[in-house]
Structure formats: C-alpha cells, structure tokens
Amino acid sequence: MSSKDQLAVKNLHVGFQNKKSFTKIIDGINFSVKKGETLCIVGESGCGKSLTSLSIMGLLPKTGKVSEGEILFDGQDLTGLNEKQMSKIRGNEISMIFQEPMTSLNPVHKIGWQISESIVLHQKLSKKQAEEKAIDMLKLVGIPSPDKRIHQYPHELSGGMRQRVMIAMALSCNPKLLIADEPTTALDVTIQAQILELMNKLKTELHMSIIMITHDLGVVSEIADKVLVMYAGKVVEYSDVKTLFANPQHPYTQGLIESIPKLNEEQDELPIIKGSVPSPDEMPKGCRFSTRCPYATNACFNEVPPMISGEAGHQVHCWKYTECWEIVEKEGLIDAGMRETAAASQLIGS
C-alpha cells in the first residue's frame, strides 16, 4: 500500500452464511482510492457493488460476513475492528450517503438535530456549537436560509433538498472518505446535475476521497477519476475514466457502454448483451461472463481469467488480452504504452 492511498481493499471476499452453506457474493476484489480521488464502482444490480461499500462501513447485515481479505483505511485493517472501534471511525472519518433520501432520514427528528447529532458525538462539541456547525454545513451544500431549515422536518423538504441534507450530514465531521451509494438515482436529471456539481465542488474544497457507487455510466463520466467495473461479484475492469470510455477492453464493459441509447447518433437497434446475470449459486466455472460473452473460447468456460494490467494501471480480467498484453510487458522497456494501445485496438477491430 502506497502512502498516498486513503483506502486499499485487498482480495476481499464477502458472502452470506446460513445454517447449511456459505454463499459467496464478492469474490476476491482489489482496488485502492488515493487521497482526493473519486472512484466509481459500476455494475448492474446484484453485482456486489453495494455489498462492497457496506463491508467497508462495517454495516453488513447479520448473516453477511467478510470471509477473507483486508480493508486498509489509513493503513489500519477495518475488518479486524470491533463494533466500538468501528463506530469511532464510521460517520467521523468514513461516512456514507445512501440511495434513498426519502427513507434514510429520520422522519420524527428535525434535520438540524440529525446533522448535529454526529458532530456532538464525534467532535465533542456542545449542542449550541454543533447547531452552528450544522447551519454552516447546510450553507455549504447550497440550501437557502439554513437557519430556518434546521427547524424543519424531512417531509417538509423536496427530494433534492433531502439529498443535500444527507450530504451535509455525511460531511459534517470532515470525513477523509465519503462513500456515496447511488446518491442521484432517485433524483430527476436537473436535480442530479445540481448534486453532481456540488459533489465535485466539495471534493476539491475539502480534499476528500469519494467512492461513488452507481449503475449509470453517464454519471460516471461526469464525476469519476477512476472506474471499477464489477460483474457478478468480480472486478472485470479497472481503469482511469478517460481510458475506460475511449478504449474499453473487457467485453462486458464494451457491451455496457454500447447498450446505452446514444443522444448524438441514430441507431435502429441497440446492441445488447445476451442473456442475464447468473445467480450466485450457479456461477460458471471459468470466467463469470463467459455465458454471455460474444468472444468466449474454451479457456473462458473452464478457467478463471487472470488480472492483466497494461499501461497506466489499466487492468482487465479477461483471457482475450493475455497474449498481446504479456508481450507488451516483456518489451516493456521500449515505448510500452504506444504498442499496447495499438495491439489492443487491433484486437478489437478483428
């Protein structure tokens, strides 16, 4: 783990334990988030992206368990902490914004108290000081007349306003890491644009790291520095945002990007990914995407592909690139980046 990493997740396995068996949902994922960086985790429902964030927060449901792996936050392994230690970090150094601003605020408390509660708890301020801080936070997230708003209940606010309150609450203790789980999914596009703009502004102002979980690739292109694409509990591609959209490598990422209707071109029929995501207890033996992949070969069906890394940390979990990307690594001393891109794009062309 380099000293710049705020969070490093290493070989994380998460699953659910029932009386008889252990169903693994997340199967060995690795990633890291640098200070001041935004990582987006993308994937369809059921791919394990929300479970990843809950594991980091230590908020797994009772039957959920991290069976293997480390979550290093500032060099400290979070999986080994007990509940008391964890509650010192949660809400203070790591905080989270949930998808549903309608249901994740407490309807019987005024929003001012909901924000100042964690400030009183973590920063040992008096209630009066905490209330002032809460007003500052509401001002920061762009809520008009915050000194009046703190005396209102959640039902008096609109969806966009509630999401701003959630953000204010999450930011109230100046966290080093903010996890946002589908923060704009329940909002309209014009409000989504406001919230994304706000998050980008706050990231630079407060210099924090963000992990954003979303299924919307449009949102990813707006906010991410790095992107982690997940499929059925595994990472399939990990790259910086520009490379991912300009030159997606994994067939799943390619399919995902192609299947969005484009605004600036005409298509008679949308390209699709055939079939649907396999259920956790009937995962294919080899590559998990092999049953839906147009390029699948024998190797794909039988053996799990290795993680192959190319230029600038671009990683792909796919058999398709083993040959050309390995060659590049051997010749790595001579202008590796250029050749690699050329080789990869040739492969896609053919």
Next chain:
Amino acid sequence: MQACEKQQPQVSLLEVRSLKKYFPVGKPGLFSREKQEVKAVDDISFSVKKGETLGIVGESGCGKSTMGRAILQLQAPTGGEVLFEGQDISKLSKKEIRDLRKDIQIIFQDPFGSLNQRMTVGAMLSEIVHVHKIVPKEKELNYVQKLLQDVGLRAEHYWRYPHEFSGGQRQRISIARALAVRPKLIICDEAVSALDVSVQAQVLNLLQKLKQKYQLTYIFISHDLSVVKHISDRVGVMYLGKMVELADKHEMYSNPQHPYTKALFSAIPDVSSQAKKERVVLKGDVPSPLDIPSGCRFHSRCPLATDKCKAEAPEFRDLNRVHKAACHYV
C-alpha cells in the same frame, strides 16, 4: 379499408383536446378556506398518428403518468376530450370502457408490483384472453404460448409463477399481457426505467420489434431522454402539468427551443461526448403543484424570465410544421 390506411399515414389514432385532471386536496372542513386542487394535468392537447411512437418526457411530478392514466380512463379526466379513432372515450359507460381496453393497453414501470404473485403466468394471460374472448377456448393455451414466444420467453414459462423470473423477464410478461388483447395503442409508463442497462436495451429492442409485427402505436412515457430519443418519432416535454414543447424527434434534439427543454437536455450526463459541454444548471426545485407560479409556470427557474413571463401564460403555438412550444421568447 386497409389499402386506404396505407395511403393516409397521417390519420390520427388518438386525439387529446385540452385534457385536464385535477385532484382535490383535503376534505373541505369547518375551518377550511377555499378548496385546494393539484392541477396534475392542465389543458394538454396533442394527437398521435397511427403507427408512430410519441415520447413524453419530464421530471417527476410533471403529470406525465397521470396523463397516461387519464387517456386510458383509469382515472376519469376532470375536463377535455380524448378521441380514439374519432370517438370521444371520456364519456363512455363502464361497459364501453371495458371494451375499449381491448384497443388501448398500458405497461407499468414496476415489474415486481404489477404482476399477480399468486397466479401462474399462463393463468394470468389466459384470463385476459378469456374475458375479452380473443380466441375460442380450445385455442387459448396455444395462443398464450405463442404470445410468450413473441416476447422472447419460452412456452414452458406458461406454468411458472412471477417470482421465478428476473426483472427483465417480468417486464416481458407485462408486455405479453398488454399484447394479449391485440391492442392498437400501448401506453408505456416508464416501462424500462426499473431495468439495468443491458436488460433495458433488450426490452427496447423487443418493443420495437413488436411494433413492426403487430402494427402498434406507442405513447412512451419516460424521464430518460436518451431512451425516449431512441424509441420515439415525436417527443413532447412536460413541466408542471403543461406541455411546453412538442416536436419531431430530430427537430427536438437538434434544435430545442423552450428554455426548460434546453436545460433538461444539457443536464443529461452523456457517455458518448467526453468533451465537457456548457451546462445550464437550473436553480431550485420544481415548484409545488399546489402553488403553481403565475404566468409561465417555468418563470421561477427560467434563466431568461422577464416581467411578461410572470404576468402572462404563454400560448402553446406552432413554430413550424413539426414544432410547437409554449414560450414568449421563441
């Protein structure tokens, strides 16, 4: 008749004339002041031609779903006329409305909530076929299984229950249910919004294939502008119960006129253009429909608003042959 249809593609299948749907709020009690109303749909007119797809976009609460339901007479309109094949359907008796369901169907957003959990898919579809007497009883099984195959499911799915299907498959069942009565018009109310992108693409392709095969007409209601662009021939934009702009798809997306439409389009995060575009970020929220701004309803958020906008409601007028908008300054 059929030959004549081909020569006249301009025939309107559906015509909506100043449709209104108001909901009363609260009971008038002893101390209540005047009766309050939510004007969910307020004076909307448009027509849908045979064989076309009309997309309706707008943010939540703009009245797009209520409009869909009012057209279908699921909620009786407060005022206005809905002409289906020239006949005013807003004044039909219950029995006549039931017959009308054979011609107009709806597909809902939530594939988990809109299917009966206690019936097999076959029973559910056969019931519809039976009630509306679409085919003779001995042919029902065959007919329903054929229908399942048409929407990309298998014949043996006839005996399964909804919980055995994934979200995308359930939406296919909803589509089969709508198709079972051989309708002429299908209203798709956020039909693909709850689905993942890869599944969404599958269902969109299916809808287009079926449109060809069964010569359907769609009203496609969605908040997703790129989906609407993909599937529609014409697009209408709604804001707070009013239609603010209605145009041919290409005209609408290449040359939007109303400031709200412009803001809406610029707010879409788009994957295909990496260059950061100039963005109109609207200030504030959609006003409450209980307290609609005077004059133009958009003036409280409009970057171009003037005194005239506050005082006078703009007329929904023709800009050219394929383009209508409601703004004083277009």
